[in-house]
Amino acid sequence: MLPGFPLLSLAIWVPIVAGVLILITGSDRNAQAARLIALAGSILGFLVTLPLYFGFDPAASGFQFMEITPWIESFNVNYHLGIDGISLLLILLNSFTTVLVVIAGWQVIQSRVAQYMAAFLFLSGFMNGVFCALDALLFYVFFEATLIPMFIIIGVWGGPNRVYAAVKFFLFTLSGSLLSLVALIYLYNVSQGSFSLLDYYQLPLPFAAQILIFLAFFLAFAVKVPMWPVHTWLPDAHVEAPTGGSVVLAAVMLKLGGYGFLRLSLPIVPEASYYLAGVVIALSLIAVVYIGLVALVQADMKKLIAYSSVSHMGFVTLGIFIFNSIGMEGAIIQMISHGFVSGALFLCVGVLYDRLHSRMIADYGGVVNAMPVFAALFMLFAMANSGLPGTSGFVGEFMVIMGAVKASFWYAALAAVTLIFGAAYTLWMYKRVIFGAIANAHVAELKDINLREFLVLGLLAAAVLAMGVYPDPFAEVLHTSVNDLLAHVAQKAGAAVTR
């Protein structure tokens, strides 16, 4: 590979160009062409991200694959891209998920196929943009742009209450991020006219300003993660979104929040992050415990998984804000793992929903008799969701709990509760849906998954197992980035990060 080859630009623009192509060529009369272009575009999009992993130097500090071109000169905004280990994994996750979503929507979506496929490809490109951007304005533009396709996806192909869910999703996330725009402009003025994140990392900011900036960022990212108590848009959005929408939302979009904390909040306003970490940890633990209990009583499978997402993302924010390397690495691993597991669970529910058009647990029972292969795969994902050793879910949770023990025993104790609750709500749901006597005639007539569905779920199962058994390839690219970040925070906050 040539040095200076714009790999990151490709990761962003290949899906977007494919999306444009679909919109131009595909119409509803010609749905198959749209599907094929989408598949080709998403696979190509995934392939161009692979050299990023193999060309990545895990030992090097700082950002790699940098690209910088002036963009808006009167504002000194640059098209500035670059990745570290944290963004690398998320980009791979995003591009991988896009392929799955395109395949998963192959038959299910029959109306306005071209627009559906294009929306997902745009979304994929925008999210890669967020993960690559090293310019604050570029980051913000991509961050906000993701709202438009997701809004359309939920609203057009969603369930009965889709309009409410789509508008709620849009306004919640927009309200969170608008204040962060004010914070970014403030930083622009303080830094004498720069939008570069790397410049912001070096800014000496007064403590009071740091607190305000932290709160502005916090609102944006906490809504996105989502943290308790601003999580209420998520169950609505998940329940109403089409399967593909739920998958991307859970697997990648929520990670924009966690990534924002790592890329903006912590390094730009380290003192405030340190100072307010207690609040964030408290909110995270509430999410882990309380939302875990909420998940237990859900009657709707998608809602249950949505609440389980909130609870699992609580682990992510907990891991980030305990400020030690094992916790933070655990948080990132957890983000990736949750991407696989929650995506897979939503796909499983989608498989059932496509057949019976119901998401209610009560409508099922004894599915294993009709769909043994599906039941086996679903089992694996349910186990991963409850954090069983040997699956990817275990690695992240275990690391975060280890980190939490170093910070405080009680954090760890409360966080560990999730292992019980998580197992309880996931496996109880699994038991009611899959095992037992055949609930009704509809269940008896179910057909097992076809090759296409098997392919999607099988790929995810492989990922979940591989990450659970041998997490090293994922963890090794993180070490330097995480340690550098923690060192930067410690140095600027003037507090020793010994843990």
Place this chain on the structure above:
Amino acid sequence: MQYILPLWPAYPELFLLTMVCVILVADLFISDDNRIVTYGLTQAALAGCIAITYLGSRLEPAYTFSGMFVDDLMSDVLKLLVYLGVMVILVYSRAYIAARGMFRGEFFVLALFATLGMMIMISANHLLTLYLGLELLTLSLYAMVALQRDSAIATEAAMKYFVLGALASGMLLYGMSMLYGATGTLEITRLAEVIFDGAGRGPVLIFALVFIVAGLGFKLGAVPFHMWVPDVYHGAPTAVTLFIGSAPKLAAFAFIMRLLVQGLGAEQLLAEWQPMLIVMAVLSLAIGNITAIAQTNLKRMLAYSTISHMGFLLLGILSGDLNGYGSGMFYVVVYVLMNLGTFGMIMVLSRSGFEAENLDDFKGLNQRSPWYAFLMLLLMFSMAGVPPTVGFYAKLSVLQAVINAGYVWLAVVAVLFSLIGAFYYLRLVKLMYFDAPLDTAPIEPRADVGVLMTLNGLAMLLFGIMPGPLMALCLYSIQVSL
């Protein structure tokens, strides 16, 4: 000042005036079937103006008519945008006015006179020139609103517009007369010098300022002087609403620049008018955005949205430095572009005997015509200020100027109200994409409208991806002119 008249700075105005007279006379000899000739002549006149203005533009300001008239880069840029805007308006309006019996010479002559008024406003360097331009513009607009004389609602709108417009003009004139009393001059550059030297400062000057700001508020449609806006927008034929809502805003921006910034921009006076503009801006943002939510008529909704956009424009201006004025200019240019597209779309959906002016008329547009729905989606997200559309950068540059001037709280207020604003733009997107159509009439505009509409919608995206050049042009023309 030069007393020998170099006429060239006013060539575009002279050319247009001649052409209007020619068209006025020629139109008498053209039968209704051949009215297209009038249309063609009008477009040709505007194209000629573009050529003359473009060729005559230079960086140094040039004065003529004893310093009553100025030609600088800001005026050239704004005039070029005005010509383009009016040309686009005429293309969009053609089918609409033809279906409503307004495809007559009067429409074009009035439109050109209004354009001439705007040009004079933009180039005025004297309070009287400014006032003359303003009156030429508004008188033509009153007549255009009333052009559909059988329509009760249009006549009512014209009456309201006229009465309130006359009141506003009176206020402006009164303010100007006090200004003359205090300083002894009406020439804008001279005015600034006199005030800078400290002469004429005192309560009279402040009084004059209050009247002038109130008059400007009326003309812009900023709260609390906004009452006429929804009624006029709603009552006027859509083609005229499009006219009122777009190009004159460019002239109004120039008006503010000339009068408030060039004339009354001295440091101490800035401190006087800044708070007034803050009040007007915040109220406009609040009332515009909140009231728009309750509207079911799209034209009324867009009227309230205009009020809120004018609030944003005022934010850019009140920051009181060149950067802020540049951002204000960028904002107004972007706003005009969005407004053209939105009202153009209403006319695309309208047909003979049917006005697509209710929100429900946009239901299911995505099923009727995915392409136009997509263009409208871009326009709406741009209005709401969501990246990657150009509306975001317009808001961004204004917010940057406001924060730079030290008003962080004002930026927070503006951001919160634009969140409220996002709701009603989003509702239109929701209607277009999520709902089933009520109306299945095919949408097939003329080819020129289709092409222009496409360009207009895609411009939201294009300038959104590459906002740099336009931003730089606005900033630069402000820098060399003020």
